Amino acid sequence: MHNHARQQIRRHSGHWQERLAAARRVGIVGVPPLEMIRFLNDRNMALLDLDAMLVKADLETASQLIPRVYCAILRTVVVNALHLDLDAIVVDVGPGKCDAAFHVAAILEESLEIPVIRAENRDNDNFGTPIARGRMPLLEKLLRITEGVKRVSPDPEPPLACEPTAGFWGVPPRDFSILELFPDTTHVYGWSRCMENKTPAAHELEAHVNTTVPTVFFAQSFCAKTALARYLAARHPRALYLDVDVHTTGSAKAKIEAFLELSGVAR
Amino acid sequence: MILGDFGTSYCKFLDTEHPGAEPEIVATKALTADLHVDLATGHNGKRFASRYVNELIALARGGEALIGEDSFLLLDCGSRDIKFVHYENGILKDMGWNAECGASMGFTIELLERYYDLDFRTLAVPTQTFSVTCGVLGMSHIFDAVISGIPVAEAVARFVKGIAINAYRFARSPKKIYLSGGLCDNPLFVASLPCEVIPLGRFVLLEGLTRSTVREGEDGGET
Numbered sequence: 001m002h003n004h005a006r007q008q009i010r011r012h013s014g015h016w017q018e019r020l021a022a023a024r025r026v027g028i029v030g031v032p033p034l035e036m037i038r039f040l041n042d043r044n045m046a047l048l049d050l051d052a053m054l055v056k057a058d059l060e061t062a063s064q065l066i067p068r069v070y071c072a073i074l075r076t077v078v079v080n081a082l083h084l085d086l087d088a089i090v091v092d093v094g095p096g097k098c099d100a101a102f103h104v105a106a107i108l109e110e111s112l113e114i115p116v117i118r119a120e121n122r123d124n125d126n127f128g129t130p131i132a133r134g135r136m137p138l139l140e141k142l143l144r145i146t147e148g149v150k151r152v153s154p155d156p157e158p159p160l161a162c163e164p165t166a167g168f169w170g171v172p173p174r175d176f177s178i179l180e181l182f183p184d185t186t187h188v189y190g191w192s193r194c195m196e197n198k199t200p201a202a203h204e205l206e207a208h209v210n211t212t213v214p215t216v217f218f219a220q221s222f223c224a225k226t227a228l229a230r231y232l233a234a235r236h237p238r239a240l241y242l243d244v245d246v247h248t249t250g251s252a253k254a255k256i257e258a259f260l261e262l263s264g265v266a267r
Numbered sequence: 268m269i270l271g272d273f274g275t276s277y278c279k280f281l282d283t284e285h286p287g288a289e290p291e292i293v294a295t296k297a298l299t300a301d302l303h304v305d306l307a308t309g310h311n312g313k314r315f316a317s318r319y320v321n322e323l324i325a326l327a328r329g330g331e332a333l334i335g336e337d338s339f340l341l342l343d344c345g346s347r348d349i350k351f352v353h354y355e356n357g358i359l360k361d362m363g364w365n366a367e368c369g370a371s372m373g374f375t376i377e378l379l380e381r382y383y384d385l386d387f388r389t390l391a392v393p394t395q396t397f398s399v400t401c402g403v404l405g406m407s408h409i410f411d412a413v414i415s416g417i418p419v420a421e422a423v424a425r426f427v428k429g430i431a432i433n434a435y436r437f438a439r440s441p442k443k444i445y446l447s448g449g450l451c452d453n454p455l456f457v458a459s460l461p462c463e464v465i466p467l468g469r470f471v472l473l474e475g476l477t478r479s480t481v482r483e484g485e486d487g488g489e490t
Contacts, residue, residue, distance in 0.1 A: 214359075240362065250310075251348070251364045258323035262352070262359040 016090075019115040020045075023087035029077050030092030030101055031149050031200040033121040038152045040090075047150040050080040050089065053174070057083045059246060065107050071222045072174045072246045074104050081108050094120030096200025098224050127154045127198040132188035134159030139179040141188055142172045145196045155196075166265045167215030168192070170229060174220060178248040181256045182216075183267045189215070191225065207232065214238040214263035216256055221245035238263055270476040271316060272325070273298075273309035275347035276374060277449065280304065281473045283480070290470050306480065308472050310347065320479050322472065323364055326447065327352040329475030333467055334445055342438045343447040343471065344456070346373040351438040365437055372399075372430045373450055375406060379426070383419050387455040390424045396459075399429030424455060431459035447471035 017039060020026065026040055027050040040047055048054060051073050060068070062078035081089060089112075093102040102118070109116035131144050136159040148155055164187035171191045173179070189209055194200050209215060209232055217233035219226035221243050233241035240259040244252050260267070272279040278298060281290045295311065307316030308325035320328075322343075330341040330352060342351040349372065350364040380387055397412075399405035405426055412422035438444060443463040450456045451466035 238358070254321040254323055255362065255364050257321055258327065258352075259359070259362060261324055262327050262362070 016117045016119070019117060020088055020090075023115075025084075025086050027081060027084065027086045027089040028091075028149065029089065029105070030097035031121055031195055031198070032090045032092050032119050034123050034125075034152050034198060036090055036117075036119055037150065041150075041152060048080070048084060048086070049146060049149060050077045050084075051172070052076070052080075052146060054080050055083040065111055066104060069222065071098075071100055071220060073171070073220055073223070074100055075246075076174060077101075077104060078108070081112060086114055088115045088117065090117045090119055092121045092200065093118045094122060094201060095203070096121045096194070100224070121200055124199055124202065127196070129188075129193050129196045130158035130161065131155055132193045132196050133161055133164070135162035135184050137180075137184055138168060138182040138186045138188070139176055141186075142176060142179055142192060145188070145192055146172050148196060148198075164210060164213045166260060166263075167210055167213045168218060169209060169215055169232065170218030171220055171223065171225060173218060173244060173248070174246060175244065175248045178218070178244065178253065178256065181253060181260070183260075183265060187213070190218075190229075209236055211237055214260065214265055215240070216259065217241045219243045268306065268480065269304040270473055270480075271304035271307045271309070271312060272470075272472040272476070273307055273312035273315060274345055274449075275310065276377065277346070277469075278309070278311075279470055279473050281470075281477070283477065290473055292469075306476050308476055320476060323350055323352065323362060325472040325475035325479070326350060327354075327359070327362075327475065328478040329447070329467075329471035329473070330354070330445065332474045332478045333471060339445055340438060340441045340443065341445045341447060341467075341471070342434060344373055344434055344450040345448045346377070349434050349437055353439070353441070361439065363437060372401075372434070373448065375403065376427055376430065376450070376453065376456065379406075379409070379423050383423060385420055385423060387427070387453045390420055390427075390455045392455065392458045393421060393424045393428055395425055396432060397425045397429035399426060399433050405429060427453070427455050428459040431456050432461065435460050435462060 023045055025046045027048045029050050053076055057079050059075050059079055062075040065078050091101055091105040093105055105116055105118045131141050144155055162185045165183055165185040167187050167189055169190040191206050194202050194206050215236055217229040217239055219229040230241050233239040268283045270281045276295055278293045278295050279290045302315050304316050306318050308320045308322050313319050326343050337357040338355045340353045348365055353361040397408040409422045409426050413419055446464050446466045449469050451468050457464050457466055
């Protein structure tokens, strides 16, 4: 831990630049505004995506701060925040994330001895979505998209574009193993596409679907976006609505496998 | 070729080398570790087979083979779970598999019949029902009802009706259900479903496996 740096940071309660100026390792939650990412990149700060599984600690350790029955991604955020050696955390609490993140940010701010900066990302410059629409294993696509949050530029080597044979709509799941079941020609929709486009609050883009391809509408249990997932799935002619919590169960995987095969989607 | 549908309580086997032969039913607890089949389905099947077809696919293929319609809803009520496939104009419209919240319904019904020494063929569909979403949790309704003076047979019948209505709602409340699974043989359960019901019996998944082998042959062995 960088005690000196931490003390310096805590002394600042002013503008976010001042509060982050001495940080070296910064956790990010959701998609912070590009202005912040640029600031952190320019100072060569290490960015850690707290939405991803970064530590092996039991998810139950989050229960000391937030309910056990809660969004598994935000529980993961809390576990990461408790176990990683961080100098600061930046949380998007605007329309590009969710109310739950707002409350988690407040709880972390009270509980940790590091600055927790609440930002509202309303960026609306479109960076494009070539990964979402390219040919590549779906798991790798989501990894690239989530990694892209740490950069201010588009992916330097996006995959070649392809016609979609299937769709995956939703947020990046906590358990990426679900993504292994899809063909490489699966297009990504929903908030994951918004992430790549660097417009997490673009609700119109989030609600965009392709009605010509069988689409799995993925819902992370207890996430507010489950309502949108179910709503869109009900109106899509070839949809599977799937609600998954911490881990993907065997029956959830079997549903995807059956849905794709019975819809005539070749792997 | 030996096909096997490995259920939680019962396994069903078919030898395709003997056309017209009836499938064999074996209690799952009687299986031996050295058993091996060529193609399997069912949650317990991977351990015993060279190749495996997941249950929803087997159910859908079985429905395609047995139901001569482009649009149908096929609901399978097993010992452990409930699942359905819904086709419209030959295209998969909807599907569902409830292995957790709808758990152990068939298992619990059979257990209750034995425990209370009931015969479901003689029980009438009750006018009232319990709100049941899970076999295990639903049993507490029975015990509470019996304590309050309701006859055991009536209480169990309400439970069975509750399970049937839960399964019906899980399948999105259709007008007509093609029913698969061991509960096809339970007249109380079948009559408790609040829609037209056409029981197809407990070998629909085996039929699906048979159809899968035919499709493999047509596709040159590719699955």
